[in-house]
Amino acid sequence: MPVDRELDAAAITDPVLRAAYRRCRALNAEHGRTYYLATRLLSPERRPAVHALYGFARWADDILDEVHDGRTPARRAAELERVATALADGLATGASPHPVVAAVVDTARRYGIPHAHFHDFLASMRMDLTVTDYPDRAALSRYVHGSAAVIGLQVLPVLGTRVPQEEAEPAAAALGVAFQLTNFLRDVGEDLDRGRVYLPADELAAFGVDRDLLGWARRTGRTEPRLRRALAHQVALTRAVYREAAPGVAMLEPRSRLCVDTAFRLYGRILDLIEQADHDIVSRRVVVSRRGRLAVALPAFARAALATTA
Incomplete structure (x- = not known):
């Protein structure tokens, strides 16, 4: 199985941990089609860590986004605090009985990811329990730091850099923000259904x-x-963040550049589709088609294959 080859390449041998990473990979494949496709361009030993980081973020996010499933705000808050406690315990002890937490804790240890990034992420998730709109860009940026910028910072050590890591961090954070702002535009109608405006x-x-x-x-x-x-103004502001993030792609290790460049192009394509729809996106969600995703990804897969055999 491909997943077993990835785990072997990453030297993940413990059966419990292997099962934990498989769970995170399944979450990524099920919920993050664009993101998952891009991760296939990473070298195999890096993929499990990216799946773990995505799986943890998705697990926490789902607690907050499924607002019509009968759970009260108090119950969702309690569930999020259980996630926070499980993570804190896992980071302190280096292990966890929960599969998603076990994988992300192992990833944090392997790649030296600062624990503060996870704490900042959970702080933003807590905001979703009570905050339903943002008066200005500064307020939104405080939320987006934890919900998106720190995701870019978490992933950066996994991707590897050809420059000192701290030099690449601003661009990595900006790319996380660019992806999040794109999601806010794509999902504006669905977020309204949840009572939120981002x-x-x-x-x-x-x-x-x-x-x-x-x-x-x-x-x-x-x-x-x-x-x-x-x-249209929001799209223009989001494109400016992509321009801020773009120089960071060249700072990554060569094999990781293909993955990030592909994600960069795929998410940017969402903005193209919004413009093609003449910004009529509140009542419908634009989606990059499977053909569109493959048109971007297949040339990158070809370059990755050439790089592997060279």
């Missing part, structure tokens, strides 16, 4: 847009010029 209120207000207008567009399936202009 677009700065003051920037929307500059175009005459507020939560009520967003709700109207979601309910009716219609849009109007103020909303289109506001969303």
